[in-house]
Structure formats: C-alpha cells, structure tokens
Amino acid sequence: MKAFLEAGSEITEIMVGVRPMYRTEMYGHEVYAVQTGYGEIDAAAGTQLLITYTGCEIVLNFGVVGALVPELRVEDLFVVRRALHYDYDVSQLDPVKKYQYEEFEDEFIPLDEGLIQLVTEEMPEIRQVSVASGDKFVVDPEEKRRLASLGCQICEMEIAAIARICFRNQVRCLSIKCISDTFDGDGGDYNKNVIRSASVAFQVIREVLKKL
Secondary structure (H helix, E strand, O other): OHHHHOOOOOOEEEEEOOEEEEEEEEOOEEEEEOOOOOOHHHHHHHHHHHHHHHOOOEEEEEEEEEEOOOOOOOOOEEEEEEEEEOOOOOOOOOOOOOOOOOOOOOOEEEOOHHHHHHHHHHOOOOEEEEEEEOOOOOOOHHHHHHHHHOOOOEEEOOHHHHHHHHHHHOOEEEEEEEEEEOOOOOHHHHHHHHHHHHHHHHHHHHHHHHHO
C-alpha cells in the first residue's frame, strides 16, 4: 500500500465499513486500492469487498513472496499463471484431487490468460510461475522443498483466495509478485526487503494500467 500511496496521484480515502479503501485516477482508469492483510481469509474478504463496492472489471494484485527454490533472488519479478491452495483438501469427501476446488480442472487456480499475455509481451524477461498459497509464513527448508515438489516456485499467503474470488465473480485477475525473502531467508529478510520489493512489483502494475 505504501507503494500505491506514494505513486504521486491525488488519492481519496473512503471508509467501507471498518476498512479503508483508496480511490485515484491512473492513466485514464478509475482505480481503487485495498490492503487485504495477511492470509486467505482477509484476502478473500478484501477482494469481495472491492468487487462488490466498486463493480470493478479487473483486479490487479501485487505483493511480495518467498522463494521455494535456491536460485531465486530478492527483487526477482514474476507474473502468476496459477495458484495452489495447499491448505485445502476435501478429497476424502468429494471426487476431487487433494488441493482441488471442484470448479477447476485440477488443483491449480488459473489467473487471466489475456492479462498474463499483456505483461509478457511488454516484459519478455518476466517469469511465469505457479504459487503455493496458504495461511502460514514458510521458513522451514523442508516445507519449502515439499511445496516446490508440488510444482510451485514461490510461496505467499493471499493469491489463491484472490484468484478464486475473482473467478467466482467473473472478474479478470492479474498478480505480479516480487521476491522479498530467499530460500535461505527468514522473517528478517522479509522485514528488510518488503517495501522495496513491493515497489518493484507495483511498477509493473503501472505499466499494465498504461496498456489497458
């Protein structure tokens, strides 16, 4: 949110219930911003509030992530192709795979293909990734290896909820992520790098808004 608020636009704060929302104009678009807070529950609530209150056409998510593989470095940038909610499992009840929601063809929640293509055409060097998304800050190397074995390169705590809420509301969703903590990092890495890495991700969002 700091990156958004310091972007140089004239910003109006709106209270929606107990949650602040911010409105501005950017590159000919009416833009609303909300900071969801940590975790899938707050992310789902914040995303639904944003969609319901604004009637928005697109949700542009940006934020920081942890690396699940050793070669990734702080400020590496990614566009999210799909998200895995690794805390979710109803496979013992329903005819689905572990981690799978029934409305998707497999255990991954897809993001908007057209928006991903827009980003990759403008930034051919940006990497497309799968994200492990769940309700914990992951520092244990063994847990990172386990999540990487599921086909994910980075981990965080919100995008599975954001992407699914957008899907259910038929709103297009894009997510730009930037590394704040490496495979060998911990909470100290996050605290040191979060503001800078979030600002790097937000610069991509600004470029996307110019092209929409």
